[in-house]
Amino acid sequence: MDIxxxxxxxxxxxxxxxxxxxxxxxxxxxxxxxxxxxxxxFAGIYALLDAHLIATLQIxxxxxxxMVLFIFVIMLLNADIPSFDLARSHLFVKCIAGFISVLLFxxxxxxxxxxxxxxxxxxxxxxxxxxxxxxxxxxxxxxxSEYILPFELTSILLLAAIVGAxxxxxxxxxxxxx
Amino acid sequence: xxxxxxxxxxxxxxxxxxVGVLTPYFLILSGIILAILAxxxxxxxxxxxxxxxxxxxxxxxxxxxxxxxxxxPVLLFNGMMISDTYSNFxxxxxxxxxxxxxxxxxxYLDREKLQHPEYFILLLFSALGMMLMAxxxxxxxxxxxxxxxxxxxxxxxxxxxxxxxxxEAAMKYFILGSAASAILLYGVALIYGATGHTQLKMIFxxxxxxxxxxxxxxxxxxxxxxxxxxxxxxxxxFHMWMPDVYEGAPIPVTGFMATGLKAAAxxxxxxxxxxxxxxxxxxxxxxxxxxxxxxxxxxxxxxxxSFVGLTQTNLKRLLAYSSIGHSGYLLIGVIAxxxxxxxxxxxxxxxSIYAVMNLGVFIVLGxxxxxxDSGLNIHDLAGLxxxxxxxxxxxxxxxxxxxxxxxxxxxxxxxxLFYSAIxxxxxxxxxxxxxxxxxxxxxxxxxLVYMYMMEPMGSPxxxxxxxxxxxxxxxxxxxxxxxxxxxxxLVDLARxxxxxx
Numbered sequence: 305m306d307i308x309x310x311x312x313x314x315x316x317x318x319x320x321x322x323x324x325x326x327x328x329x330x331x332x333x334x335x336x337x338x339x340x341x342x343x344x345x346f347a348g349i350y351a352l353l354d355a356h357l358i359a360t361l362q363i364x365x366x367x368x369x370x371m372v373l374f375i376f377v378i379m380l381l382n383a384d385i386p387s388f389d390l391a392r393s394h395l396f397v398k399c400i401a402g403f404i405s406v407l408l409f410x411x412x413x414x415x416x417x418x419x420x421x422x423x424x425x426x427x428x429x430x431x432x433x434x435x436x437x438x439x440x441x442x443x444x445x446x447x448x449s450e451y452i453l454p455f456e457l458t459s460i461l462l463l464a465a466i467v468g469a470x471x472x473x474x475x476x477x478x479x480x481x482x
Numbered sequence: 483x484x485x486x487x488x489x490x491x492x493x494x495x496x497x498x499x500x501v502g503v504l505t506p507y508f509l510i511l512s513g514i515i516l517a518i519l520a521x522x523x524x525x526x527x528x529x530x531x532x533x534x535x536x537x538x539x540x541x542x543x544x545x546x547x548x549x550x551x552x553x554x555p556v557l558l559f560n561g562m563m564i565s566d567t568y569s570n571f572x573x574x575x576x577x578x579x580x581x582x583x584x585x586x587x588x589x590y591l592d593r594e595k596l597q598h599p600e601y602f603i604l605l606l607f608s609a610l611g612m613m614l615m616a617x618x619x620x621x622x623x624x625x626x627x628x629x630x631x632x633x634x635x636x637x638x639x640x641x642x643x644x645x646x647x648x649x650e651a652a653m654k655y656f657i658l659g660s661a662a663s664a665i666l667l668y669g670v671a672l673i674y675g676a677t678g679h680t681q682l683k684m685i686f687x688x689x690x691x692x693x694x695x696x697x698x699x700x701x702x703x704x705x706x707x708x709x710x711x712x713x714x715x716x717x718x719x720f721h722m723w724m725p726d727v728y729e730g731a732p733i734p735v736t737g738f739m740a741t742g743l744k745a746a747a748x749x750x751x752x753x754x755x756x757x758x759x760x761x762x763x764x765x766x767x768x769x770x771x772x773x774x775x776x777x778x779x780x781x782x783x784x785x786x787x788s789f790v791g792l793t794q795t796n797l798k799r800l801l802a803y804s805s806i807g808h809s810g811y812l813l814i815g816v817i818a819x820x821x822x823x824x825x826x827x828x829x830x831x832x833x834s835i836y837a838v839m840n841l842g843v844f845i846v847l848g849x850x851x852x853x854x855d856s857g858l859n860i861h862d863l864a865g866l867x868x869x870x871x872x873x874x875x876x877x878x879x880x881x882x883x884x885x886x887x888x889x890x891x892x893x894x895x896x897x898x899l900f901y902s903a904i905x906x907x908x909x910x911x912x913x914x915x916x917x918x919x920x921x922x923x924x925x926x927x928x929x930l931v932y933m934y935m936m937e938p939m940g941s942p943x944x945x946x947x948x949x950x951x952x953x954x955x956x957x958x959x960x961x962x963x964x965x966x967x968x969x970x971x972l973v974d975l976a977r978x979x980x981x982x983x
Contacts (some may be wrong), residue, residue: 356774384861414698414700415698415699416699419698425676425677425679426679426684427678435486436824448558449489453563454622457630461626461630464633468600470600471641472637
C-alpha cells in the first residue's frame, strides 16, 4: 500500500492548522514559531514530491535564516504585548472577511476540480529531468544558462533592497546631513 | 527519451547587436553603481557627484534610446527580453520622468533637509525596473522587474521619515503592494502549471497547439495576473491605497509615481496582451472574460475618479482621484485596442501626453508648497494669478490638458482614445467615459477659478523659481500646447512602437 497520501494529508493538515495559529494567535513570538512549523510541513510536502533540493532550501532559508531574523526583530522591538486585537474589529468586517474567504475557497476548489488532470506540459517533465541528472543538477545548470537574466536581475533587486533598507534605517533624523 | 540540454554556453555570449541594444540598461546600471560608490567614499560630500552621475546616466540613457528607436527588434537572453521600438519609446519616457524628477528633487530635498544620496539611487533603481518591465517577454522577468520598481518606490514614499503621513503612506503601500505582488506571482504559478512555460510567446504557442490547456486553472491564473496589474495602476476596486499614498509621499515622488509607475504598468500590460494574442488568436472564452472584467473595472474607475474627486480640497488627494480617473480612460484604450485599426496606439499616445502634463502639475505644486509639503490646499491657490502670473498660467495649461480641453494635448489624446473606442463598437463605454470626463471638468475648473477669480488670502509669499525648474516647466507647457495643435509626429511614433511588437 502506498502511504504517501497519508503523509501528504498529515503535513497539509499541520500546515493549515499552524497557519490559522499564526493568524489568530495574539502573542507574536508563538505566531513566529508556528510559522516555523508551517515551513517545516511545506518542506515535507516538497520532499514527498521528490523535490529534495527545494525541501532542504526551504528549511535552511525560510525556517532557518528568515525565521531567526523574524524572532530577533520581535525580541528587539520588545513587542510581546498583544498589539493586534482581533476582538476590536467590527462584527460586520469579520462577517465580510469570512464570507469572502469561504467564497475564494469554493472558487479555488471548483477551479481545480474542473480542470483536466493532464500530464505536465513544457520541457521540464519528471522523466526528462530524471534522464538528465536529477533536480539539483538540472536546476543549477539552468540557472546559469537559460535563466541567467532573472538570476542576475535578482541580485540587482537585492542591491536595491539593501540601499532601501539603509535609507530607512541609518539616516540621521534631525541634522539632515550625510 | 530525450535528455534536456541544460548547458548552453551560447546563451551566455552576447553578440555585437545585443550589446548595442543593451547600452541604455548598462548605462543606468553603471550610473547606479558609481553613485553608490560615490556616496560611500568619504573623501568628498556626495551631494553633487551623485546628482551629476544620476543626471548624466539618465541623459545618456535617453540619447542611446533615441538612437535605438528605429532598430529592428533584437531578442535577448533566450527570448526573455526584447529591444524594439516599443521598449525604447518607453525607455525614453521612463528616463525623462526620472531625469525631471531628479532635477526638481534636488531643491526639494535641500528645503526639507533630506538631502541623502540614497534618494537618487533608488530613483534610478526604480527607473531600471520600469525599463526592464516594458521590455521583458517572460513572466518571471516581469515579476522581478516589477518588484525592483516597487521596492525602490516603497522606500521613496516613506522618505520623509519624521513625518507621520509619509510613514503611514509607505506602510500602506508596502503591505498592499506586497499582497498584490503575491497575487500576481500566484497567477504566474498557475499559468506555468497549466502550460509548462513562463515565456509569453511559448504560452501562446502552447495554447494554440493544446486548446485544453486554457482550462479553468489557466483562466484563474490569467485573472490573478491581471488583478496584480490593475492594482499597480490603481483601478477600482484596487484603488484604496492611492489617495493616502499620493498625499503622504514627497511631492516629486508623487509625480514620479503618477507618471513612471503608471506608464510602466500599462506598457507591460499592453505588451503582455499583444504577445498573448489578445484580439488575434486568444481563445474566445478567455477573451470575453478579460474584456468584461476590464469593462467593469474601467467604468467603476472612471466613476470613482470623477465623482469622489469632486469633494476633495487637498490638491494632492484631488490629483490622486484625477489619476484614478485617467487610469479608467487608459483601460478604454486597452479594451478598444484589439478591435480598432489604430490598435493600441491611442493608449500609448495618451500615456506619454498624460505623463508630461502630470509631471508638470507636480513640478508646479512642488514650487508652491511650503515646508513639510503643507500649503497644498485648494484655498492656498487663491489669487495666484495676481502673485505669480507665469506659474498660474503654466498650471492652468496643465490642468486644462488634464480636463481635455482644446487646444491642449489632453484633448487630442482623449479624442483619439474615444475615436478608437467607437471604432471598436464600445458605444456605451464611450458615452460613460465622456460623461465622467464632463463631471471631472468641474473640479479641474475649480482650481482655475481659485487661481484667477479669488482674492488672495493672508500675506502672499514670494517664490523664487530656480532657473532649471523654470526651463523644465516652460518646455512642458510648450510641449503640451504643441501636441494639442500638431500631434501627428508623436501619434506616428506611437503607432510605429505598437506595430514593432
